[in-house]
Amino acid sequence: xxxxxxxxxxxxxxxxxxxxxxxxxxxxxxxxxxxxxxxxxxxxxxxxxxxxxxxxxxxxxxxxxxxxxxxxxxxxxxxxxxxxxxxxxxxxxxxxxxxxxxxxxxxxxxxxxxxxxxxxxxxxxxxxxxxxxxxxxxxxxxxxxxxxxxxxxxxxxxxxxxxxxxxxxxxxxxxxxxxxxxxxxxxxxxxxxxxxxxxxxxxxxxxxxxxxxxxxxxxx
Amino acid sequence: xxxxxxxxxxxxxxxxxxxxxxxxxxxxxxxxxxxxxxxxxxxxxxxxxxxxxxxxxxxxxxxxxxxxxxxxxxxxxxxxxxxxxxxxxxxxxxxxxxxxxxxxxxxxxxxxxxxxxxxxxxxxxxxxxxxxxxxxxxxxxxxxxxxxxxxxxxxxxxxxxxxxxxxxxxxxxxxxxxxxxxxxxxxxxxxxxxxxxxxxxxxxxxxxxxxxxxxxxxxxxx
Numbered sequence: 001x002x003x004x005x006x007x008x009x010x011x012x013x014x015x016x017x018x019x020x021x022x023x024x025x026x027x028x029x030x031x032x033x034x035x036x037x038x039x040x041x042x043x044x045x046x047x048x049x050x051x052x053x054x055x056x057x058x059x060x061x062x063x064x065x066x067x068x069x070x071x072x073x074x075x076x077x078x079x080x081x082x083x084x085x086x087x088x089x090x091x092x093x094x095x096x097x098x099x100x101x102x103x104x105x106x107x108x109x110x111x112x113x114x115x116x117x118x119x120x121x122x123x124x125x126x127x128x129x130x131x132x133x134x135x136x137x138x139x140x141x142x143x144x145x146x147x148x149x150x151x152x153x154x155x156x157x158x159x160x161x162x163x164x165x166x167x168x169x170x171x172x173x174x175x176x177x178x179x180x181x182x183x184x185x186x187x188x189x190x191x192x193x194x195x196x197x198x199x200x201x202x203x204x205x206x207x208x209x210x211x212x213x214x215x216x217x218x219x220x
Numbered sequence: 221x222x223x224x225x226x227x228x229x230x231x232x233x234x235x236x237x238x239x240x241x242x243x244x245x246x247x248x249x250x251x252x253x254x255x256x257x258x259x260x261x262x263x264x265x266x267x268x269x270x271x272x273x274x275x276x277x278x279x280x281x282x283x284x285x286x287x288x289x290x291x292x293x294x295x296x297x298x299x300x301x302x303x304x305x306x307x308x309x310x311x312x313x314x315x316x317x318x319x320x321x322x323x324x325x326x327x328x329x330x331x332x333x334x335x336x337x338x339x340x341x342x343x344x345x346x347x348x349x350x351x352x353x354x355x356x357x358x359x360x361x362x363x364x365x366x367x368x369x370x371x372x373x374x375x376x377x378x379x380x381x382x383x384x385x386x387x388x389x390x391x392x393x394x395x396x397x398x399x400x401x402x403x404x405x406x407x408x409x410x411x412x413x414x415x416x417x418x419x420x421x422x423x424x425x426x427x428x429x430x431x432x433x434x435x436x437x438x439x440x441x442x
Contacts, residue, residue: 063421065424066428068384068420071385072417074396075417078413079413082409163291164290166292187304191293191300191301194297202287
């Protein structure tokens with residue numbers, strides 16, 4: 001076969017790839033921010049004393065985790081308008097990824113909540129703090145510091161899931177790469193560069209999380 | 221948009237063959253990816269744990285690269301780029317290959333994690349009583365590692381079923397694409413997506429339940 005590597009075309013459109021990567025990151029940040037809120041609520045519900053709350057949160061997590069994300073993305077974008085919920089491409093994707101990440105983050109937070117020793121809560125009760133105060137200012141911060149490693153890997157995998165936005169024509173990195181691929185036929189170069197951009201971003205994210213982990217490590 | 225349940229059932233009946241075929245393709249592609257990916261992944265895991273330093277570095281690079289790339293990018297790259305390397309693959313083969321490669325990096329990490337969790341002293345003890353490495357591996361390391369590997373591995377299987385939806389993007393007629401085609405014909409997006417979702421959920425829920433069962437069975441009683 002004769003295929004000479006020629007990166008010129010890819011470099012010429014490199015700004016588009018970078019803009020795509022920027023949008024990917026924005027999508028990830030937006031949806032994970034909402035997802036963390038959903039995850040915190042569900043995480044506390046999963047370990048709550050109320051059976052109804054546990055079952056509801058558990059049902060949510062089970063349904064979302066066992067449904068393919070691409071199907072959810074298409075469902076929210078194409079089927080929800082039938083129910084009168086009309087969302088633009090970006091809004092609908094962020095909403096979907098937020099709902100999706102909420103389920104995964106809920107599991108992460110649940111494990112974190114279970115890892116906080118019981119004595120901490122008892123001590124807080126002993127000095128007269130209310131349940132809300134204990135959860136918000138004692139348990140949640142401890143739990144967050146505990147879960148940083150698994151939070152990091154979940155966030156990275158959610159960042160990679162932003163590539164699915166290409167399926168509903170949101171011009172993020174995968175979409176741009178596919179466009180360059182189709183327009184220029186520099187197939188290998190395009191996908192190599194796109195993958196390296198993803199890998200690079202994931203590596204940076206992982207390094208940031210490791211740093212955060214060291215900074216916030218609970219001294220023992 | 222208004223439609224009744226009977227209308228949907230009628231359209232579903234008309235589309236029953238492509239949807240059943242799509243379900244079959246989903247199951248077959250996921251199963252193939254799991255089998256190939258697991259075989260590759262065991263190799264990857266062994267190389268990561270016991271390989272010589274250069275091999276280890278090479279395999280580490282491979283897994284890091286694969287794990288840092290979205291599956292969709294792997295699928296698209298495998299579909300579009302392999303042709304230029306003279307390997308002509310249809311969408312189905314290219315897609316399954318991408319899923320298998322993705323699966324292999326995950327299984328590799330699972331295997332490595334399980335093998336490294338076994339205390340070094342056991343290998344030393346096995347050496348001390350004169351076992352060769354392959355004997356040590358088969359009768360000391362593997363039985364213990366299996367207990368850790370199996371439950372996580374079952375979860376990877378569910379991941380593969382979910383990831384197989386990405387093949388619809390390169391035109392493989394899986395369950396998702398078959399549903400989308402039915403939607404294109406009938407405009408009943410809501411019920412057809414819900415139906416597809418229900419099927420995916422049922423498969424994955426079954427796998428998850430099976431995973432729980434395996435976890436109970438492999439749990440070391442304490």
